[in-house]
Amino acid sequence: MPAPTALLRAPEEVAEEETPMIDAPEDNDILLEIAPPEEIEAHSEATPTTNTNTTNTTDTPMQESPTENTEPRPQFSPAKDTTLAHRIETRKVPVPPHRFSPLKQTWSKIYTPLVEHLKLQCRMNIKNRTVELRTSKHTTDTGALQKGEDFVKAFTLGFDIDDAIALLRLDDLYIETFEIKDVKTLNGDHLSRAIGRIAGKDGKTKFAIENASKTRVVLADSKIHILGGFKNIHIARESIVSLILGAPPGKVYHNLRTVSARMKERF
Incomplete structure (x- = not known):
């Protein structure tokens, strides 16, 4: 039975249809042709370069992942001014005998800055001849007791009341x-x-x-x-x-x- 002519090809026809091998040119035969800049710009505009490795974030907006806790944030009221003197302390300033009479005469000028400015509790102990100072819940300055003691001590040493008050105002x-x-x-x-x-x-x-x-x-x-x-x-x-x-x-x-x-x- 003769072979069908449609399925058989001659070896010469197959060799003609295959792509022929191209020999690489030698170094002396290579010629570089540089196109003018106008054609390069036109070519770059016609065929934009795309990078397959990077994703384009400008086209599609980022979608936030849904959070597990969607409750609103709590709103706290501002902190209040709290007293810094957490415990009650007491100081006793002894008064010399020659300064006890001036202390009685100017007592109204002495206890006013102690109570109003430093928020301290003070009293004059006539029996023991001392001035007693104590912090309270209204005292806000931790160094108020030391300042009050220095103020009273300066007066007992002989300084004028106006000069002693400067110890409370200046550090x-x-x-x-x-x-x-x-x-x-x-x-x-x-x-x-x-x-x-x-x-x-x-x-x-x-x-x-x-x-x-x-x-x-x-x-x-x-x-x-x-x-x-x-x-x-x-x-x-x-x-x-x-x-x-x-x-x-x-x-x-x-x-x-x-x-x-x-x-x-x-x-």
């Missing part, structure tokens, strides 16, 4: 106390003359030291109390020490003028 004020014997051992008339040199005639030297150094000085027998800032106390103490050691007042005045001029230049 950088301090009180320094020292004796004349701490500088130089003096007895009898020598100690009296040293106190006289510090005070001066009618207190002029003491006032000059206070005005130049912006401090307050109290002479209580052989003890000296200075109220002011840290640097100001240092200036006043140096002047008083010079007077105790025997420096003439004129030299001390000259040094105070120089120091006060420098302080004015700084400010």
Whole structure:
């Protein structure tokens, strides 16, 4: 039986239909043809490049995944001012005998800033001759008790009530106390003359030291109390020490003028 002619092909016909192999050109035969920039731009606009690795996020908006808890957020009211003094503390300030009468006379000016400004409870114990301070539930400042004690103590040392109130209003004020014997051992008339040199005639030297150094000085027998800032106390103490050691007042005045001029230049 003869083979069907539709299914059989000659080997020559099959070889013609297959794609012929193309030999790679040698290096000398390669020619680079660069197209003009107008054709490159036209070609790039006609066939935009697509990146299969990256997803286009501008076409389709992001869809948020549904949250498990869809309840609204809770709304809390603002916190209230709570008292910082959690426990009640008490301080007792002893009053010297020579300052108890001035304390009675100016008691209305003393307890007013303690109660209204510091929110403390205070009372004057006549039997024990002390001023008792105590915190309460209305006290908001943790350092109110210490400030109140410093204020009352400054008054008992001999400072004026207006100068003592400055301790409550300002944070950088301090009180320094020292004796004349701490500088130089003096007895009898020598100690009296040293106190006289510090005070001066009618207190002029003491006032000059206070005005130049912006401090307050109290002479209580052989003890000296200075109220002011840290640097100001240092200036006043140096002047008083010079007077105790025997420096003439004129030299001390000259040094105070120089120091006060420098302080004015700084400010």
